[in-house]
Each structure stands twice: as C-alpha cells, then as structure tokens.
Amino acid sequence: MPTRRRAAVIALVSTLLALGVPGAETATGASTSSDLYVSPSGDDHANGTAPHPVRTLERARDLARDRVAELNGDLTVHLASGTYRRSKPLVLDARDSGANGHKVVWQGTGNTVISGGRKVAGWQQVEGRPGLWSAPAPQGLTDTRQLYVDGVRAQRARGAVPVTLTQTATGYTASSDALARWKHPADAEFVYTSGEALWNIERNGLGQWTEPRCRIAAAEGTTITMAQPCWDNSNKRVEFPDIPGRTVSMVGPGHLTNSGRATYIENAYELLDQPGEWYLDRTAHRVYYLPRKGESLASADVEAAQAEKLVDGRGTASAPVRDIAFRGLQFSYATWLTPSRPEGFSEIQAGYTITGEKGWATQGLCQYVEGGTCPFASWTKMPGNVSFAYGQRIGFSDDVFAHLGASGLDLGTGSKDSTVDGTIFTDISGNGLEIGGVDGQTPASGVQVTNNHLYGLPREFHGGVAILNGHTQHNTIAHNQIDHVGYSAISLGWGGWPDKIGDPATPNPSHDNAVRDNLIFDYMQMLDDGGGIYTQGLTGTSMADGEKVTGNVIHDQWGLGKSVYTDNGCTYETVEGNVLYNAAYANVASRHTDYRDDLGNNDPTLVKDNWWEEGTSDGDNKGLVTSGNKIMTGISDVPSEIIGSAGLEPAHRRLLDRAVGAEAAPEAPSRVGTSTAGTGSLYVTFNPSFVDGGSQVTGYTARAYDASGRQVGEQAVTAAEFRRTALVRIGGLPSSGGPFTVTVTASNAHGTSAPSLASLPLTPTAVSALPGAPTSPKLRKASAAATVAWTPPTATGDAEVVGYRVTVSDGRDPIEVGGRDVLVGQPSAKGMFRVVGGLRPATAYTVTIAAVTAAGTGPAVTVTATTKSA
Incomplete structure (x- = not known):
C-alpha cells in the first residue's frame, strides 16, 4: 500500500476509534444523524460525518448553524482526541445557539485540547x-x-533591580546606567509586591492585596522613563483634598509605596540565570x-502561548447566545498581552485595574470627581481566555482550564442560568473563574458553580482569586474544593468602600446568592487582607434575600486575613453552620457602620451556629448578631457529617486524582524576610510554595550570603515544622560579614525549586532587652474549652516577637504558640487567639500569656475566668 494512502487509512481508523461508530450509543449519549465530527487530521472540505470529519472548529460551527433550526435532539459536535491550535478565538453568537429546547454540545474525549499555543x-x-x-x-x-x-x-527571567532607583514624575533616576546598557531595556517590567508590615520585607505596591506591574518605556543613561498610562494610573490616583491619604477610589494608596521602588524586575535577557x-x-x-x-x-x-482568547461567546441583550455545552475539553496555552503594553497592570483588587490615559483621574469615581465614570468602582476586569457575554444556559462540565495567561473562564455581563460543574482550574495567571461584572450592566443570574477543583493559582497576577463573583443574583457556589491559592479563594460583591468616608455602599442589583458546602484550605499563601470567602458591598435588600454563607469548611490560612471576611459595606449577610479554623487574624470579620441612615447601627449581619476558634460571645451589636457559635479545640469536635458534606461530592472526587501537566519541582517560595536572632544569627520567614508541582512540598532550605555573594550559612526545615513555626533560624554567621541576604528553596519528591528572590540585606545584632507584656487579655469561655485572646505587647525590646508562652493554672505543660499570625500580629497590632481545651465546667482558671523574642521570654499578663456550666 502506498505510504500516503496507508497514513490516510491509519488516520481514519484512529478517528473512528476515538469517535465511535456512527449512530452507535457512546459514553456521552446517543449519537444522532445530525451530529458533527471533528479531528485534527480531518478535512474542512468533508461533510463532518464520522467517516469524514472536518478539521477546524470554525467549519464545525458553520455546519452546525445550518442544522440548529431543525433540531429534535441535542446536536453534538464530537471532537476527537488531539490538539486544536488557535491563533484567534472560536467566535460564537446567537446563530450558534441550540434550539427547540435542545443544546449544541461540544464534546471532547478527555484528551481534547483547545490550544492557543505554538x-x-x-x-x-x-x-x-x-x-x-x-x-x-x-x-x-x-x-x-x-x-x-x-x-x-x-x-x-527575573531578578533584583541592579541599580538604586530614585522616583521622578515620569519614572526614576538610576544610580548607574546599567539598565540602559541592557539589550532591550524597554522589554523589562517592574513588579511591585505588597504585603503586611512584617520584619525586613520589601513593602511596595498599591495595598497588601495587590501586585501591580509597569513596563519600562525607555532607559537612557541614568534616566528611566516608565510606560504610560500605567505609571500615572499607579501614582496619581486622586485623593480627597480634605482627607489626607484617602484616595477617591477608597481602595489602597494614591501612589506606589516605598518611593515607588520595584520589588524585582522581569523579562530581560540579562536576568537569565536560573x-x-x-x-x-x-x-x-x-x-x-x-x-x-x-x-x-x-x-x-x-x-509558547500565542492566542489571547480561545472561545469568545458574543451574545447581546437582544440576541443572547444560548443552550451551548462544552464537555470533556481542555482549554490551554492562551496569553494576555495588555500587561506587556503601556497599559500595564495597575491593580485595584482581585485583578481589576485602572486603565486608560486618564483612568487615574476619572475611571469609576462617579459622583466624587468631575467627569467621573459611573457606577462607582466600575474599573476594568481581567478578561477571560474563554469568555461569554449575554450567554444563557451555557454549560461547562468535565473540562480543564489550565496553562492560561489571564482569567480562565469569564461568564460575564448578562450570563444567565449557566453551569460550571466537575471542572478543574489550575495553573492560571490570574482569576480562575469570573462571574458577572460591576459595571452596572445586566447582572449575571442563576449561575451554578458546583463540584469543581480550583488550585495552584494565580501564577502571575498574584492578587487574583479562584472564583470572582461580581454583582449577581440567584447564583450558587457549592461543593467546590479550593486549595493552594495565593490570595482569597472566593470573592463576592463590590462597591462598599464609600463607608470609609461615611457614605453608604453603592447600590447594586445583587441578591439571593449562596456560597455553601465548599472546602477551602491553604489560601492566602502569598498576599494579605483577604479571606477564604470575602464579600464586599450590599448583598441584598434584607436578611431574607441577602447572601448566605453556609456549611463551608475553611482552614489553614497563611496571609493576614479572615476565614469569612465581611468587608466594607457588606450588608445582609448570613454566616451560618461553617467550620472555621487556623486563620491568621479572625474567623469572621468585620464590623462596619451602616451609613444608609443616621442611626449608628452596624451593617446587618448574622453569624450563627458556626464551629470556630474565635469564641466571640452571643450578642446583638447594633445589628451584628452573633448566636450559637461553638468553640472547637480540633476537627474531632465537629460532627463528621458536616465535615464530610463540604467539598466535592462523592461522584466528583475523582477530580482530586486527575493530574494536569507533568510532575515537577515546586515553585520557589516568595517574600523572604529576616530579623535578628542575636549576634551571628538570623530568623527567616517566607511565603510557602503554593504551587507544589503535583507533589506535596516536604521541606525548605534557607541560605545566607554575605555582601560578596558568598554563602555563609544554611538551615533546612521540614514543611510540617515550618507550617507550625513560620520561621527558620540560621546561626553561625560571621560576626563581621554582614549585611546578609537570604534565599529559600522548596523541595518535593521531584526535586528542588529555583531559589527565591533574595531578602533585603540585614546585619544581625546582639539582643538583650526583653519584650513587654501582651495587652488586653481575655478568656472567651465555653464549658470545656476557652479561647485565650490578647493583643501583642506595645514594646518588643530589641528583637521581633517570634512566639508566645501560655500557661494554664491546671498544671499542664506551657503551650508554646508560634505561626504566621505571631509574626504579623506585632507590626499590625492585630489581636490573637488560641483555644485551650480539656477544661472542667464551672471552674475558675487563671491563664498567663508572655511574648518570646530572641532575647528570651518577657513578663506575662494574667487573666482569670470561670468556665460555663455543662
């Protein structure tokens, strides 16, 4: 048989095996005579039958358009296994909708990849x-x-900025012409990483929850000109003339902090060293x-990711795109180039950015500035690599969104009665899934997000969230597992910030949204001031139709934040029946004044029947009602059926075993900070690797270097020990060799990460002055347990607080308290708490709390209280 003919026969047989026999029952349902077949080895001159598949998605779409009017059953477009490469999106509009109560189903095999890569x-x-x-x-x-x-x-390629920068109106003056001598300095991008006020850590950016990026426009001699409008949008944000430091956006500072100094620089040939x-x-x-x-x-x-969008559903209010399903497909290798252009990435929150030449002066500022665009806070949302606007009854199931450069999936303005079920979101640069918008247009409604696994994101725009839900109605986010994410897991609502100046939250159409039975853990692994579930702005018109956060299990937060965070203007939210533990600041927070009238009440909120460690007493604080919550000493205190019902339902737990991408070494840790541990010793803390390469991180190694770059110290720690203490101690450093910088690597079964970016230089000093006593001690009591709460000492001596020592009068061994919240509690003056279990009912206990630094244990503060009767 001639070689060409033999290859054609092999291709045909392979296609038939992948697609099944025409007219036969398949695993995905019965084939019909109107079904269409596509194969990477097909021919667009073919008729789209199983023996004669077409090659491109566009040809299949066009053939489907000719058939939808006569549908008497679902029309399935069968995509054989293989890669369908895209340089532009598959555009779908009203002509591509299902009809007569039936859907157009784009059906993959589980090994079908829609790729924007080359x-x-x-x-x-x-x-x-x-x-x-x-x-x-x-x-x-x-x-x-x-x-x-x-x-x-x-x-x-990334690394430290090789020069000292002094900020100017248009960029910087550099200490030397090193950048100007690079091959292509205008390719390079400055990254501004924010974070809590912790130790010796670079604190740049536009708020602890952001990581803005701006490109260099030109470097000539020692003059560095930054790209516009990114530079002005990040440095000229309008402030109220009578409220010093308060921007009219009311979100973050008006300019890049720390004199605009970049944390690191990215995208230059000269930085290729790891x-x-x-x-x-x-x-x-x-x-x-x-x-x-x-x-x-x-x-x-x-x-290399080339296409910026893979599927673009372009419905309109008058002509929505309807009744389309995507099943068994993987969407991968798409990029997003706006941050590389002069627009840059001037972040506000959760991937929303300020854009346009005068964005800093007017965008989303509505009634607060002349010419402000409305509604308030309507900034620019990160796009989706797969997106739908005005899509009705659009469904995604058993899909994978991975290796993507923007948001994975955007069910945007006008989305209605759509579903995302049994799908994986991972390795995405920004937000995983976006629902609706905040621009005052038609809200998304009736969207059901269930039984999905979202993890290992965001990879590039670290202020992104796993699920972003804007102004929506009747949406349900349920039974998802979200883990190993850099910032908040689920973010809902918008526009509540005016309460910062005594104004009511911006009106919006949201109501009847539910977030229930999700399992969320290892969240806020990089940035701060967020939560497992974060809500902002009005959630409804009453407690009856306000947002319901119920039955979720949320644990093991790293960055400074809360388990369930009710932020500015969050009104009519119910937080009930959740299991909340191992948070860095609070389980449920916070209280905000309701400025819709002059009564001085708080935003109506109900916090009821949760299992938590916070231990706040029952009460009605002017509309903030706390009732029936139970102090938990461990997961064994919680009924097993509550734990078992959170996260993926049994039929979908197979998603947890599905590998996406090759197993590899972890991503490097981030935000390394140091503190003196005495002469010749440093304490080191860092953000753990939330991208583990498909295998659990087992340990970290910190290495210290002197000013010449010579390694002078090293200390390893297991991942379990670091989770408990949040620090590593490197001793034996040269007494005269400082200042020292530190890098950290992470290891798993597949290898060791590249080194982190280096810490700021620090010379350790001798310590002798002990810290002061903690303040405001309290015992929040149950019958067999109590929450011990305190705030950090106002004076720490000559070293940072690295722990606390808690003693209980019943003679048990002292409780040694460590962890990330210990390290962030001191500079942020945030309250702390720990649960003490095994207490007897109706018994008086005395508890003491003392701070620990490298100098030793300071004086204790004492509190006495009697537990409740059984």
Whole structure:
C-alpha cells in the first residue's frame, strides 16, 4: 500500500476509534444523524460525518448553524482526541445557539485540547552561555508572557533591580546606567509586591492585596522613563483634598509605596540565570531558555502561548447566545498581552485595574470627581481566555482550564442560568473563574458553580482569586474544593468602600446568592487582607434575600486575613453552620457602620451556629448578631457529617486524582524576610510554595550570603515544622560579614525549586532587652474549652516577637504558640487567639500569656475566668 494512502487509512481508523461508530450509543449519549465530527487530521472540505470529519472548529460551527433550526435532539459536535491550535478565538453568537429546547454540545474525549499555543522547536545551545539554549520564535509569534515545557510553566527571567532607583514624575533616576546598557531595556517590567508590615520585607505596591506591574518605556543613561498610562494610573490616583491619604477610589494608596521602588524586575535577557527561566527577544525573534534538571529540549514539548482568547461567546441583550455545552475539553496555552503594553497592570483588587490615559483621574469615581465614570468602582476586569457575554444556559462540565495567561473562564455581563460543574482550574495567571461584572450592566443570574477543583493559582497576577463573583443574583457556589491559592479563594460583591468616608455602599442589583458546602484550605499563601470567602458591598435588600454563607469548611490560612471576611459595606449577610479554623487574624470579620441612615447601627449581619476558634460571645451589636457559635479545640469536635458534606461530592472526587501537566519541582517560595536572632544569627520567614508541582512540598532550605555573594550559612526545615513555626533560624554567621541576604528553596519528591528572590540585606545584632507584656487579655469561655485572646505587647525590646508562652493554672505543660499570625500580629497590632481545651465546667482558671523574642521570654499578663456550666 502506498505510504500516503496507508497514513490516510491509519488516520481514519484512529478517528473512528476515538469517535465511535456512527449512530452507535457512546459514553456521552446517543449519537444522532445530525451530529458533527471533528479531528485534527480531518478535512474542512468533508461533510463532518464520522467517516469524514472536518478539521477546524470554525467549519464545525458553520455546519452546525445550518442544522440548529431543525433540531429534535441535542446536536453534538464530537471532537476527537488531539490538539486544536488557535491563533484567534472560536467566535460564537446567537446563530450558534441550540434550539427547540435542545443544546449544541461540544464534546471532547478527555484528551481534547483547545490550544492557543505554538510549538517552539529547533533548539540550539547558545555559544558562550553554558546551559542556555535558544530557538527561533514560531512564525507569527510576536509576543507572549508564557512558556511551558512539557506542561510545566516556565518563569520569565527575573531578578533584583541592579541599580538604586530614585522616583521622578515620569519614572526614576538610576544610580548607574546599567539598565540602559541592557539589550532591550524597554522589554523589562517592574513588579511591585505588597504585603503586611512584617520584619525586613520589601513593602511596595498599591495595598497588601495587590501586585501591580509597569513596563519600562525607555532607559537612557541614568534616566528611566516608565510606560504610560500605567505609571500615572499607579501614582496619581486622586485623593480627597480634605482627607489626607484617602484616595477617591477608597481602595489602597494614591501612589506606589516605598518611593515607588520595584520589588524585582522581569523579562530581560540579562536576568537569565536560573534553571526554568526564559526570555523572548522580540527583535531577534528568538526564544531563550535555561532547562531544568532532567529536561531535554530535543524531546520536550515546548509551547509558547500565542492566542489571547480561545472561545469568545458574543451574545447581546437582544440576541443572547444560548443552550451551548462544552464537555470533556481542555482549554490551554492562551496569553494576555495588555500587561506587556503601556497599559500595564495597575491593580485595584482581585485583578481589576485602572486603565486608560486618564483612568487615574476619572475611571469609576462617579459622583466624587468631575467627569467621573459611573457606577462607582466600575474599573476594568481581567478578561477571560474563554469568555461569554449575554450567554444563557451555557454549560461547562468535565473540562480543564489550565496553562492560561489571564482569567480562565469569564461568564460575564448578562450570563444567565449557566453551569460550571466537575471542572478543574489550575495553573492560571490570574482569576480562575469570573462571574458577572460591576459595571452596572445586566447582572449575571442563576449561575451554578458546583463540584469543581480550583488550585495552584494565580501564577502571575498574584492578587487574583479562584472564583470572582461580581454583582449577581440567584447564583450558587457549592461543593467546590479550593486549595493552594495565593490570595482569597472566593470573592463576592463590590462597591462598599464609600463607608470609609461615611457614605453608604453603592447600590447594586445583587441578591439571593449562596456560597455553601465548599472546602477551602491553604489560601492566602502569598498576599494579605483577604479571606477564604470575602464579600464586599450590599448583598441584598434584607436578611431574607441577602447572601448566605453556609456549611463551608475553611482552614489553614497563611496571609493576614479572615476565614469569612465581611468587608466594607457588606450588608445582609448570613454566616451560618461553617467550620472555621487556623486563620491568621479572625474567623469572621468585620464590623462596619451602616451609613444608609443616621442611626449608628452596624451593617446587618448574622453569624450563627458556626464551629470556630474565635469564641466571640452571643450578642446583638447594633445589628451584628452573633448566636450559637461553638468553640472547637480540633476537627474531632465537629460532627463528621458536616465535615464530610463540604467539598466535592462523592461522584466528583475523582477530580482530586486527575493530574494536569507533568510532575515537577515546586515553585520557589516568595517574600523572604529576616530579623535578628542575636549576634551571628538570623530568623527567616517566607511565603510557602503554593504551587507544589503535583507533589506535596516536604521541606525548605534557607541560605545566607554575605555582601560578596558568598554563602555563609544554611538551615533546612521540614514543611510540617515550618507550617507550625513560620520561621527558620540560621546561626553561625560571621560576626563581621554582614549585611546578609537570604534565599529559600522548596523541595518535593521531584526535586528542588529555583531559589527565591533574595531578602533585603540585614546585619544581625546582639539582643538583650526583653519584650513587654501582651495587652488586653481575655478568656472567651465555653464549658470545656476557652479561647485565650490578647493583643501583642506595645514594646518588643530589641528583637521581633517570634512566639508566645501560655500557661494554664491546671498544671499542664506551657503551650508554646508560634505561626504566621505571631509574626504579623506585632507590626499590625492585630489581636490573637488560641483555644485551650480539656477544661472542667464551672471552674475558675487563671491563664498567663508572655511574648518570646530572641532575647528570651518577657513578663506575662494574667487573666482569670470561670468556665460555663455543662
């Protein structure tokens, strides 16, 4: 048989095996005569039957348009296994809708990938740069922000800013012309990482919950000009003339903090120094990459993300796109180029940004400035790599959203009665799933988000959240598992910030939304001031139709925040029957004054029948009602049926075993900070690796370097021990070799990460002055347990607080208190609490709390109270 004919027969047989026999019953339902078939080896001149599949999604779409009017059953577009490469989105509009009560179903095989990527091939070693390889950029690839090697995201080349920067009106004056001598300084991007006021950590950005980015426009000599409008949008935000420091946006500062100094710089050839880093030289049209251990570019699948959108559902209010389902598909390798352009990424919160030439002066500022656009807080939302506007009865099930460069999926304005079920979201640059908007247009309604697994995100825009829900109605977010995320897990609502100046929250159409039975853990692993479930603004018109947060299990927060965070203007929210523990600040917070009248009440909120550690007493604080909550000493205190019902339902737990991408070493830890532990010793803290490479992180290693770059100290710690203490102690440092910087690596079963970015330099000093006593001690009592609450000492001596020692008068061993909340509690003056169990009912107990620093244990504060009767 001729080779060409034999190849054609093999391709046909492969297609038939993947698609099934025409007219036969398949695992996804009965095939009908109107079904269409697509294969990467198909032919767009074919008729789309199983023996003669078409090749492109557009051809299948156009054939489907001719058939939908006559539907007497669902029309299934069968996509054979393989990769369908996109340089532009599959555009769907009202013509592509189902009809007569039936759907158009885009059905994959479980190994069907809708890809915006281009293969990078032809790798060669770079002469004079050991270990560095390069390849020609694929034809048509002019820019990208993402590169993947065998399904593992590579890191854009990054490093410390090599010069000292002094901020100017248009950028910076540098201490030398080092940046100007780079090959392409205008490719480079400054990243401004924010965070809590903790130890010796760089605190830049536009609030603890943000990580803005702006590109360099030009570097000439020592003059660095930053790209506009990103620079002005990040530094000129309008402030109230009579309220010093309060921006009219009421979110974060008016300019980049710390004199606008960047935390690090990204995307330059000169920064290629760690395995796993890459750079695209757009001028030379070449890709550069430093392979990780074990990678062979001769055989690796290297994908550069090219398309910015994979599917674009363009419904309108008068002509919605309806009744379409996507099943068994993977959406991957799409990018988002706006942050690389002069617009940059001037973040407000949760991936919303200020955009446009005069965005800083007018965007979303509505009634507060002349020419302000309305409604208040209607800033620019991060786009979705898959998106629908005015989509009705759109369904996603058994899909994967992975290796993406913006938000994964956006069910935007006008979305109605749509579903996302049994789907994985991971390795996404920003928000995982977005629902609705905040721009005053038609709210999303009736969207059901159930039994999905969202984890290992955001990878690039670290202020992103797993699920972002705007102004919506009758939406349900239930039975999802969200874990290992950099900031908040679920964020709902918008526009409550005017309460900061005594104004009521901006009216919005939200009501009857429910967040129930989700399992959320290991969240806020990088940024701060968020929560497991975060809500902001009006949630309804009464307690009856306000938001319901019920039956969720939320535990193990890292950054400063709350389990359930009711932020500015959050009104008519019910928080009931949840299990909340291991939070860094509070289980449920916070109280806000209701400014809709002059009565001085609080925003109506009900906190009822939760299992928690906070221990707040029952009461009605001017509308903030707390009732029936139970102090838990451990998970065994909670009825097993409540724990068992949270997260994925049994039929969907297989998602937890589904691997996406190759297993690899973890991502590097972040935000390394240091503090003196005495002469020749440093305490080190950092944010753990929330992207674990598909295998649990087992340990971390911190390494100290002197000013010449010579390693002078090292200390390893297990992941379990670091979770408990949140710090590592490096001793034996040279007494005269400071200042020292520290980097940290993470390890798992597949290897060790690249080193983190280095800490700020610090010279350890001798310590002798003890800390003062903690303040405001309280015992919040149950019958067999009590929550011990206190605030940090006002004076710490000459070292940072690294722990507390709690003693109980019943003679038990002292309780040694450590953890991230200990480290952030002191500089932020946030209250702390711990639960003491095993108490006897109706018994008086005396508890003492003392702070611990490198100098020793300070004086204790004492509180006495009697437990409740059984």
